[in-house]
Amino acid sequence: MLLVAPDGTIENIVHELEAGEDIEYFPGMLSPGFINCHCHLDLSHLKGIIPPGTGLVDFVQQVIKQRDAFSSDQKNKAMAKALEEMMLEGIVAVGDICTGSISINIKKDSPIKWRNFIEVSGFVDAVADKRISAAVEILNIYLKELSNHPSAISPHAPYSVATSLMKRINEMTKGDIITIHNQESAEEDKFFFNKSGDFLQLYKNLGIDISHFDAPGKSALQSWLSFFNQQQQIISVHNTFTTANDIEYTKIKRSEGVNVYHCICIAANIYIEKRLPPIDMLIKNGAQLVLGTDSLASNEHLSILEEMKCISKNFPITTETLLQWATSNGARALGMGKELGSFLKGMKPGVLLLKDADENNITNASVKRLL
Numbered sequence: 525m526l527l528v529a530p531d532g533t534i535e536n537i538v539h540e541l542e543a544g545e546d547i548e549y550f551p552g553m554l555s556p557g558f559i560n561c562h563c564h565l566d567l568s569h570l571k572g573i574i575p576p577g578t579g580l581v582d583f584v585q586q587v588i589k590q591r592d593a594f595s596s597d598q599k600n601k602a603m604a605k606a607l608e609e610m611m612l613e614g615i616v617a618v619g620d621i622c623t624g625s626i627s628i629n630i631k632k633d634s635p636i637k638w639r640n641f642i643e644v645s646g647f648v649d650a651v652a653d654k655r656i657s658a659a660v661e662i663l664n665i666y667l668k669e670l671s672n673h674p675s676a677i678s679p680h681a682p683y684s685v686a687t688s689l690m691k692r693i694n695e696m697t698k699g700d701i702i703t704i705h706n707q708e709s710a711e712e713d714k715f716f717f718n719k720s721g722d723f724l725q726l727y728k729n730l731g732i733d734i735s736h737f738d739a740p741g742k743s744a745l746q747s748w749l750s751f752f753n754q755q756q757q758i759i760s761v762h763n764t765f766t767t768a769n770d771i772e773y774t775k776i777k778r779s780e781g782v783n784v785y786h787c788i789c790i791a792a793n794i795y796i797e798k799r800l801p802p803i804d805m806l807i808k809n810g811a812q813l814v815l816g817t818d819s820l821a822s823n824e825h826l827s828i829l830e831e832m833k834c835i836s837k838n839f840p841i842t843t844e845t846l847l848q849w850a851t852s853n854g855a856r857a858l859g860m861g862k863e864l865g866s867f868l869k870g871m872k873p874g875v876l877l878l879k880d881a882d883e884n885n886i887t888n889a890s891v892k893r894l895l
Contacts, residue, residue, distance in 0.1 A: 526554060532872045532895045550877050550894070555847055556865055557616030557874025557893075558828035559854025561787045562703065562761045562816025564621045565630075569594045569602035570821035576795045580709035581722045583796050585729060587821060596626065603630050606826055610636065613827040614891045616874040619703060619759060619816070619858050621678075625665045631673065639858045640666050640675035641703045644693060645684040647732055652689040656696075674701070674859065681705040682748040683712055683723055690751040698754035701859050703787075707770075708762040709797060712744040745770040755781040759857055761816060764793050764801045771809040785857040786811045788849070790834045791825070792818035803839050814854040829878075833887050843886045 525547065527535040540547075567587070574586045607630060610618065617637040620627065631638050642663045646655040659677050666675040679685040679693050681704060693702075707713065714721030719739040727734045740747050745766060752758065760766075760774075763786045774784040788801050806813060817826045832846040851873070855865025864873045874895055881889035 526867060526875070528875060528895060532874065534867050534869055534871050534873070536869055537867060552877050552879040553843075553881055554867075554894075555614075555876045555878055556851045556855075556867060557876060558614045558850045559617045559814070559858060559860070559865060560610065560615050560817055560826070560828055561619045561759055561785070561814040561854050561857050562621070562789055562818060563610075563618050563826065564819030564821070565603050565606060565618070566599065566621075566623060566627045567591060567819035567821045568606040569599045570819070571602065571824075574821055577798050578796070579711075579722070580796055581711060581726045583822065584726065588730075599626060600630065602820075603627060606820060607634060607636070610826050612893070613825075613829060614874070614876040614893050615826070615828055617855065617858055617860055617864055621703070621819075622662070622666070622675075625662055625669075628666065628669050631670055637860060637864070638670065638673040639701065639860075640670065640673060641678040642666065642675060643680050644677055644689065645680035646689050647684055647686050647727070647734065647737075649686045649688040649736065652686060652692060655689060656692050676700040676702055678702040679704050679748070681708075681712075682744045683715060683726075685748070687751075690748060694751050694754055694756075697756055699756065701757045701759070701857075703759040703761060704748060706748070706760040706763055707744050707765040708793070710765050713765055716740055716742065716744045716747045743767065743770055746773050749773065749777055749782070749784070752777070752782050753780065757783045757785070757857070757859070759785045759787050759814065761787040761818075762789060762793060762801070763787070763806070763811075764797060764799050766802060766806070768805055768809050771806065771811050774811070784812070785814050785853070787814050787816045787857070788831070788835070789816045789818040789823075790831055790838070792822040794834070795822045795824075800838055803835065803841070807841075812853065812857070813849045814857045815850050829886075829889060829891050833889070836886050843881055843883050846886060 619639045622640050642659050644659045711721040711723050715723040815831050828850050852865040855861045877892045878889050
């Protein structure tokens with residue numbers, strides 16, 4: 525029996541005979557609240573706008589083209605609706621990518637806990653100072669207006685952040701939790717191995733001169749991760765084309781004080797690239813896994829339960845393991861493991877009821893938020 529105080533604090537787990545008289549019984553499994561380690565709340569207005577299956581390069585161009593073609597009112601309404609969906613789906617904490625300050629007001633009164641990642645991009649060294657200054661300005665707004673929700677600057681992706689910019693981000697994020705989009709497309713590795721692939725056309729379409737770039741001759745992950753040496757905890761997102769050699773490299777970096785979690789957003793991978801992430805390889809090689817939804821631009825929902833169902837349909841993974849990724853692992857990745865993610869005494873993780881789930885199958889489950 526789970527004993528919970530009126531304010532949601534876990535008091536204990538005891539045998540039924542020790543629970544007293546005030547007992548409620550629920551058919552199903554109890555779970556701590558879900559953790560969404562990767563979301564773009566401020567892209568919620570793009571739901572259904574970008575067609576699926578176009579590939580990452582075209583998807584990125586569409587986001588750039590479409591994201592500002594909406595009013596602030598339209599964006600705010602879409603974010604409010606997305607927030608309501610996450611609440612109903614039992615999500616208690618979110619790692620959110622922020623390209624501006626538009627989501628601040630909606631987060632102020634939200635019961636969800638947020639870790640805000642202020643995204644920086646710029647693949648030309650000449651713009652590094654300007655991009656960092658702009659990001660710091662946004663970061664300071666978050667630190668002032670959302671002081672109870674931690675925030676830090678983060679690089680967008682290896683293909684969009686210049687060497688000098690990556691070095692600057694490393695210097696200013698000592699001991700921070702940050703995030704980065706990683707190996708979402710095979711084209712990323714082509715670009716970093718030998719400066720080939722579809723990203724060349726992306727830079728051309730965006731008018732970006734990449735004559736300065738010399739391919740390092742190694743994977744995208746090993747290229748960007750080599751810049752970080754300031755005891756950061758990094759959530760690497762997507763990892764659709766990550767290899768066993770890449771995971772071994774993250775273990776080397778962990779021994780140097782840089783800890784990497786790998787975030788799976790399986791529905792977005794299918795939506796954009798029609799590709800499954802290599803979950804079996806990641807498990808085999810000891811990757812630390814957490815779950816995310818990505819944005820409504822690349823997903824039909826913001827539901828961690830639906831992400832778990834999608835994984836379960838494609839990989840033989842137990843419900844226990846999926847719930848670990850969705851709760852305790854996610855809480856630790858976002859630096860919230862002392863309050864969220866498990867039913868330890870003194871924590872306030874939220875309490876969810878999962879119906880129609882068993883130890884080997886979660887595909888028919890539904891979720892109800894109890895606390």
